Amino acid sequence: MMRIDIISLFPDMFAGPFGHSIIKRAREAGLLSVQVTNPRDFAFDKHHIVDDYPFGGGAGMVMKPDPVFLAVESVTAERESDKRRVILMCPGGQSFTQQKARELAGYEQLVFICGHYEGLDDRVRQHLADEAVSIGDYVLTGGELPAMVVVDAVARMLPGVLGASDGAEQDSFYxxxxxxxxxxxxxxxxxxxxxxxxxxxxxxxxxxxxxxxxxxxxxxxxxxxxxxxxxxxxxxxxxxxxxxxxxxx
Structure with a gap:
């Protein structure tokens, strides 16, 4: 079973998309596990603040590194694995393709980091994420929607998820x-x-x-x-x- 962990400030956004259709059936069949972790749970100040003003000035707020690091470490601490990939959803990342979906389907655990506001402290990209992935040359409010897209595409590649053994092979781009x-x-x-x-x-x-x-x-x-x-x-x-x-x- 593949385990997917999503680090997001808005866990409720995933209930609808992952509670229906193919992904719902894959979860119920034990082919896929999807968990969402809120980095606010790892901000230990009184108000659970996860963002701050950018050094050097500028508009907007930047997500702090410490809650994100702790959130990711909480979902990867259970066991060491060389079949795990930590992915930052980012407009400046590698373009997501069908080939990439097939590659990611070979891992045992995928951890998706969803940024928000004006983005994340770059130490998350440099020292925590294994890679950054983008679903297109445009900017969205956060990484939640891109993470949903990638999870859906990857899930289709897992054995048994589509029912027919060659179901995914008939898709465009495969x-x-x-x-x-x-x-x-x-x-x-x-x-x-x-x-x-x-x-x-x-x-x-x-x-x-x-x-x-x-x-x-x-x-x-x-x-x-x-x-x-x-x-x-x-x-x-x-x-x-x-x-x-x-x-x-």
Whole structure:
């Protein structure tokens, strides 16, 4: 079972997202443990203050290092492990990708540090976190929403979480390509019909169609993903077929 610990000033934010759907079922099945620890519980002054004015001046408040260090140490003290990763959610961190989700899924424990206000004392990044991760080139109010995104993506990679053994492998980006289109009943909806090949029962043709559509979606929406994608001979032939169809050839 993977253990996930989140260090956040706002634990209640996680109750909704982690109390429903796939993550809820994974927790109930004993595949995933999610705990949220409030660093205020480790601020031992009378008012449990966790922030202070920045040295050198400037707007806003900065989260103090001591409550954060103590909070992280409280959830990592139970045992030594080389299969643990402490992650700071930070706009200046490494961009989060599907590949990163697969990497993080290999750990036994993940600890997410969620900053707030004008950020955290940089000693947290330098001496406590193993790495900093960002979900995009924009700034949010805190690290809580990014942590939810990363936890959700990582949880999908864990064995048994999606039920089907290859469930995650069909997702966009898992193989490096976008996913093929999906359809269900009714077969005809407002004059729009499901592609005949999907009703044919010919699994080889269905597999070829899906691969072609995956390549087509990637070419049209995210051509950058194809730059370094290792195309095999069949992929290259399908891609040429797609390009000819687009050009009317």
């Amino acid at each position: 193989s490096g390509l976008l996913e093929y289109p999906q359809y269900t009943r009714p077969r005809d909806f407002r004059g729009w019909s499901v592609p005949d090949v999907l009703i044919s029962g010919d699994h080889a043709k269905i597999a070829r169609w899906r691969r072609k559509q995956s390549l087509k979606n990637t070419l049209e929406r995210r051509p950058d993903l194809l730059v370094d994608f290792p195309l095999n001979a069949e992929d290259a032939a399908l891609l040429e077929e797609i390009k000819k169809e687009r050009s009317g050839g």
